Amino acid sequence: MTELILDEDEQDCLQELMNIAYGSATASITEILNADAELGIPRIKIINANELSAYLKEESEDNTPYFASVQQFNGKINGENLFIIDKSSAKNIALQFGLEEDEIDDNELYDIILEITNILSSATISKFSQELNAPVGFSPPSVDLLESIIKLDNRFSKDYKKIIIVSTDIHFEKENIKGQFLILTTDESILTIKTLLNKILDEL
Amino acid sequence: MKLRDFGYICNTIDNGIIILDKDLEVHFWNKWLESRTKISFDEIKNKKIEDFFPNININKLKRKIKTSLSLNSPTFYNTEVNRYLLDIPLNNISSKFFDSMQQAITIMPYDKNNDIAVLYIYDNTLLCESNFKLTQVQKDLVNKNTELEASKEELLRSYTTIELLLNTTMEAIFLFEDDSCTHVNKKAIELFSYSNEEDTKEHAIYDLISYSKRDIMEAIIDEPFELEMIKKDKSVFDALVQIKIIQKDGKKIKIITILDISELKTKERLLAQQSKMAAMGEMIENIAHQWRQPLSTISTAASGIRIQKELNILEDKMFYDATDVIVKSTNHLSQTINDFKNFIKGDTNKVLFNLSENIKTNLSILEGHLKTNYITVICNLEDNIELINYSNELSQALLNILNNSNDALIDNKIEKKFIFIDTYIKNEEIIIEIKDNALGIDKDIIKKIFEPYFTTKHKHQGKGLGLYMTHQLIELSMKGVLSVENKDFTYNKSTYTGACFTISFPLLKK
Numbered sequence: 001m002t003e004l005i006l007d008e009d010e011q012d013c014l015q016e017l018m019n020i021a022y023g024s025a026t027a028s029i030t031e032i033l034n035a036d037a038e039l040g041i042p043r044i045k046i047i048n049a050n051e052l053s054a055y056l057k058e059e060s061e062d063n064t065p066y067f068a069s070v071q072q073f074n075g076k077i078n079g080e081n082l083f084i085i086d087k088s089s090a091k092n093i094a095l096q097f098g099l100e101e102d103e104i105d106d107n108e109l110y111d112i113i114l115e116i117t118n119i120l121s122s123a124t125i126s127k128f129s130q131e132l133n134a135p136v137g138f139s140p141p142s143v144d145l146l147e148s149i150i151k152l153d154n155r156f157s158k159d160y161k162k163i164i165i166v167s168t169d170i171h172f173e174k175e176n177i178k179g180q181f182l183i184l185t186t187d188e189s190i191l192t193i194k195t196l197l198n199k200i201l202d203e204l
Numbered sequence: 205m206k207l208r209d210f211g212y213i214c215n216t217i218d219n220g221i222i223i224l225d226k227d228l229e230v231h232f233w234n235k236w237l238e239s240r241t242k243i244s245f246d247e248i249k250n251k252k253i254e255d256f257f258p259n260i261n262i263n264k265l266k267r268k269i270k271t272s273l274s275l276n277s278p279t280f281y282n283t284e285v286n287r288y289l290l291d292i293p294l295n296n297i298s299s300k301f302f303d304s305m306q307q308a309i310t311i312m313p314y315d316k317n318n319d320i321a322v323l324y325i326y327d328n329t330l331l332c333e334s335n336f337k338l339t340q341v342q343k344d345l346v347n348k349n350t351e352l353e354a355s356k357e358e359l360l361r362s363y364t365t366i367e368l369l370l371n372t373t374m375e376a377i378f379l380f381e382d383d384s385c386t387h388v389n390k391k392a393i394e395l396f397s398y399s400n401e402e403d404t405k406e407h408a409i410y411d412l413i414s415y416s417k418r419d420i421m422e423a424i425i426d427e428p429f430e431l432e433m434i435k436k437d438k439s440v441f442d443a444l445v446q447i448k449i450i451q452k453d454g455k456k457i458k459i460i461t462i463l464d465i466s467e468l469k470t471k472e473r474l475l476a477q478q479s480k481m482a483a484m485g486e487m488i489e490n491i492a493h494q495w496r497q498p499l500s501t502i503s504t505a506a507s508g509i510r511i512q513k514e515l516n517i518l519e520d521k522m523f524y525d526a527t528d529v530i531v532k533s534t535n536h537l538s539q540t541i542n543d544f545k546n547f548i549k550g551d552t553n554k555v556l557f558n559l560s561e562n563i564k565t566n567l568s569i570l571e572g573h574l575k576t577n578y579i580t581v582i583c584n585l586e587d588n589i590e591l592i593n594y595s596n597e598l599s600q601a602l603l604n605i606l607n608n609s610n611d612a613l614i615d616n617k618i619e620k621k622f623i624f625i626d627t628y629i630k631n632e633e634i635i636i637e638i639k640d641n642a643l644g645i646d647k648d649i650i651k652k653i654f655e656p657y658f659t660t661k662h663k664h665q666g667k668g669l670g671l672y673m674t675h676q677l678i679e680l681s682m683k684g685v686l687s688v689e690n691k692d693f694t695y696n697k698s699t700y701t702g703a704c705f706t707i708s709f710p711l712l713k714k
Contacts, residue, residue: 028274028275031274032267032270032271032274032275097267098263098267107285110282110284110285111264111282111285111286114280114282114285115267115268115271115279118271118277118278118279118280119271119275122275122277122278123275123277126275126276126277138277138278140280140282140308140310141280141282142282142284143282143285
C-alpha cells in the first residue's frame, strides 16, 4: 500500500510536469477560444478513493447543479479526467464559445462541456504523457447534470484504491467562470507514474 | 505482403469517412457515405458540405476541426448530445424510433499544415434504439415503483392504525399462527409484567395459565370465559378470555383476547359482602320485631309469678303454667337465633331441603316487618317440592325479592298491600313465583334491574344492588333461572298490577 504514495521528490517532479502540461493547455485554450484563459497552478493530492466524495463536497457549493464530465484515457497510464463546472459558469463558457444567449440550452451546454473536457484532457494529458514518454488515447467524453455534487458519490471508488487528484481552477478573462479539472488515475497507473517519474529523476 | 492503398480500406470500412478542410470543403467521401446519403464522391468533391447538408451547425463543426488541429488530438460529436452531424433519413419501417441515423463522430487531424481533418462517422442507431427502449422500461419501472411505494405507504398507514387500535384496547391480545405466537399488543406485555414483546411471545399463553386449566383453552372457542392467569412474578389474577380461530392463507390463526377483571371481581366480592351486611341489618330489625312479643310474654309471666309469690298466693299450677310459657318463649327466641345463624352462615355444600319449609322460615323472619307495614302475604305453596341446592342462598335471594316488593309497595303508597308467593312444578321445572301489586317496574329499566351499580345510577332505593346479588345467587351459584315481568292479575275480584319475579330450577330426578 505504501507504494501507492509518492515521496517528496516524486511529488515535486510530478508537479513540474503538470505545470508544463497545464501551461500548454492554457495556450491551446487561448488559441481555440480566442480569449485569455488562465489555469491555476495545479494542486496534487493523493487520497483514498472513498474520500473523493468528501473532497468534492468540500471543493463545491451545496445544492448547486453541477455538470460533471468524464473522459477515459488509455495507454501506459490509465485513468479518467473529471471536469466539474457549475451551471452558471458553463453558460459563461458557452458565451465565450461564441454562442448567443438565446442559443444556449441544456443540450448546447452539454456539448460545450464535452468540448472543454476534451480540450483540457488533450492539452494536459497529451503533454504530460509526452513528457513521460507514455502516449495515451482518448475515449469520447460523457457528461451528466447533477442536482448536487454529492450525487457523484462513489461512482469511482469501486475502481480505485488511491486517486491522484491533479486539480486546477480555470478562469477566463472578464467572464466569471470557475471549473475544476481533476485527473484520476488507477492504482496500477500510480505505480507506472512512479516508475516513470523515477526514471526522469535518475536522468537529472 | 503489399498493403492495399488508402482508398481501398476507406471504401470497405463499415463507417463513414470524410476528409474536410477548415472551410468545410470535402476532399474525400467514402463508399459507406455514398450508399447511405445517395450522394456520390464525384458530386460532393471540392464542394462545401453545408451545401448538401444545410442543417449542419457550421460554427460548431469548424470549432471542433480547429480544436483537433490545434491540439493534435481527437475531438468528438457525442451521440446523446448531438444526435447526428449528417441528416441521413432512415428507411426501415418496423420498430422505427428515429427519423435519422444516430451518429457518433470523431475528428482527427489529417494534415495540420493545410488545416485538413478527417471525420469518422459511426452509425449508433441500434445502440440509441436500445437506449431508448431501456429508458422506456426504466420509466415504466419508476412508475411501477411509485405505485408500489404508494401501496406500501397505504399499507403502512393501515398497519399503524391497526397497531394503534390494538395498543389502545383494554384487552391483552395474542396472535398465534399455527401454534407459535407472532404478535402481542402493548397491553399484553404490560398485563403480564414482561419487559418486551419478544419476552412475552416466548412465554406465550400456555405459560400464563395454570397447567390444570390448559384444556379449557382448547375447548372453548368464540365464547368468553373466566380463567385465573399467572403474571411473570407468579401472582395470579382473574381474567375474561375469548378465543377466536380463523383460517387465512392455509394457516390456522388463533386470536386470544384477555381482559383483566380482577378489579371487577374484587368489587363483586365487596358488593356481595355489602349486600349481606344490608341483609343482616334487615334481619336484626326482623329479630327485634320477633323478640318483642315473646320477651313481653316472658316478662309478664315472670312478674306475675313473682307478685303472686310475694303475696303468697302462688299456686303450683300457676307456677308451672308460667314457667312453661317462659320455656316456650325462650325456645321460640332460640329458634329465631338459629334461623338467623343459618342465614348468615354461608353454604358450603348443597343439601336436600323442602322448598315450602324454606319459604315459611323466611316469612317467619320477615313476619314482624311485614306486619308493621300492613302487608298481607298470600302463599300458595306445593308442600312436597324438594331441592338439592344451597338453601341459605335461596333464603337470601327470596328475602331480597320480598324486601324489594316491600319497598315498592311502600314507595308507591299502595293502600291494600299484597305479596303472592306460589310454588309449583311445570314442564319438569320447579317454579317459584313472587308477585306484588306495587304497579310494576318502569318498562325503561326492567331489563337493567339485574345489572350491578344500577341503584347508584338511578338512585332508586331497593332495586339494583340486592337484585344483582339475587341474580348472581340464583343463576351463577344455584344454576337456576331468574326472570322478571310486569303482570296484571285478579285477586278477590279486584284487578292489580305488579312485578312478578320467577325463579326456576330443574326438577330433581327421583
